Each structure stands twice: as C-alpha cells, then as structure tokens.
Amino acid sequence: MKAPIYIGVLMIxxxxxxGACSQETAEPADxxxxxxxxxxxxxxxxxxxxxxKGNPAAVYFDVTYTGDRNxxxxxADVAGAGSSEMHDTVEMDGxxxxxxxxxxxxxxxxxxxxxxxxxHVMAMDVSEDLIAGGTTExxxxxxxxxxxxxxVPIKAAGEER
Numbered sequence: 001m002k003a004p005i006y007i008g009v010l011m012i013x014x015x016x017x018x019g020a021c022s023q024e025t026a027e028p029a030d031x032x033x034x035x036x037x038x039x040x041x042x043x044x045x046x047x048x049x050x051x052x053k054g055n056p057a058a059v060y061f062d063v064t065y066t067g068d069r070n071x072x073x074x075x076a077d078v079a080g081a082g083s084s085e086m087h088d089t090v091e092m093d094g095x096x097x098x099x100x101x102x103x104x105x106x107x108x109x110x111x112x113x114x115x116x117x118x119x120h121v122m123a124m125d126v127s128e129d130l131i132a133g134g135t136t137e138x139x140x141x142x143x144x145x146x147x148x149x150x151x152v153p154i155k156a157a158g159e160e161r
Contacts, residue, residue, distance in 0.1 A: 003048050037148040039067025039108075040140075041102075043151035047078065047123065047136055048159070057081070057130070059121035059138055059152060065106035072103040074139040082125025089117055103143060132156035 045061035059078060065071065078084045086101040101119060104112055114120050123140065130136055132154055139149040 029075040033149075035139075036145070036150075037067070037071070037142065037146050040065055040071075040106075040148045042148075042150045044137065045150060047130070047133060047138075047152050047154045049126070049130070049154065049157050051157035057123040057126045058116070059084075059123060060114075060116065061107065061150075061152065062111060062113050063104075063136070063140075064111040065108065067108060070105065070107050071146075072105045072143045074103040074142050074143050077139045077141070078123040079119065079137040080127040080130040081123035081128075084121055084123045087122050088119050130154055132159070 010056050023159065041064045043062045043064070045059070047057055047059045049057050059076070063073070073086070076084055086104070088101040089096055089098050090096075093143050096117075102130075106112065112119065134154045135148050135151045136154060137151055139147050141147050
C-alpha cells in the first residue's frame with residue numbers, strides 16, 4: 001500500500017520540479033515583443049470624422065496577409081475613441097443594415113477591404129483632439145492576443161472616403 005502512495009507523491013514532486021526548470025529557460029518578462037504581426041500589411045487607411053458632432057467616426061483600410069498560418073482579427077481599437085467596434089454591412093429583408101462583425105479570418109494571401117458599404121470600424125465617443133489633417137493609431141487584435149498597430153490620417157466628413 002505504501003508503494004503506490006510513494007510513487008504518486010514522487011510523480012507530483014517531479015512534475016513541479018520540471019515546471020520550475022521550464023520557467024528558468026523562458027524569456028524574461030521585460031523582453032521586447034516584435035512590433036506588429038509578421039505578414040500583416042495595412043494600406044489605404046483613414047479615419048473619417050462624422051458629419052454630425054457626437055456621431056461615430058468610421059475607419060477604413062485594406063489588410064493583406066502573407067503569413068504562414070491563418071489568423072482572425074477579433075478586435076479593433078482606435079486611439080482617441082471612447083470605444084470602437086468592427087462592423088459589417090449586410091442585406092436584411094431587402095434593406096442594407098449595419099451590424100457588429102464576426103472575427104475576420106485571413107488565410108495566407110488574402111486581402112480584405114474595410115471600405116464604405118462593407119466591413120469597417122466604428123469609433124464611438126471620438127475625442128475633440130481628433131481633427132481633420134491629423135493622425136491617430138488603430139490597433140488590431142487577433143485571436144491569441146497578438147496586436148498590430150498602424151497610423152491613419154484623419155479626414156473631414158466631406159472628404160473622399
């Protein structure tokens with residue numbers, strides 16, 4: 001009877017010992033992470049201010065992915081906005097309507113447009129500091145938590161989207 005208990009205790013102690021060894025070889029917590037996500041390229045980015053103060057702004061861009069494994073964009077944050085949300089425009093009952101977007105899956109070689117009338121990012125409670133002619137930062141978060149940030153120019157409501 002004592003042998004099975006002894007073996008069980010020995011196995012647990014060995015597991016803790018191995019766990020401690022693996023922590024010693026891990027990178028230090030202050031090691032700098034690489035900037036952005038390898039293979040993720042952003043083009044044609046812009047934030048368009050709302051025509052009516054207090055309404056949401058819209059962010060548009062093209063994203064191309066050339067990485068070696070698929071990923072999914074699950075979130076977009078806009079600096080200077082109280083909150084932001086990825087949206088998609090879909091047809092329901094013969095009418096075009098906007099709704100929150102599901103994660104945007106990118107396979108190797110894909111290009112996805114976030115453009116007027118389709119996928120876009122809504123930026124709510126936009127700070128008065130965001131003015132036409134300036135820039136702001138957009139950060140995309142993919143499943144797994146990796147982030148990719150990029151700057152976008154800020155355009156007035158009447159400018160070309």
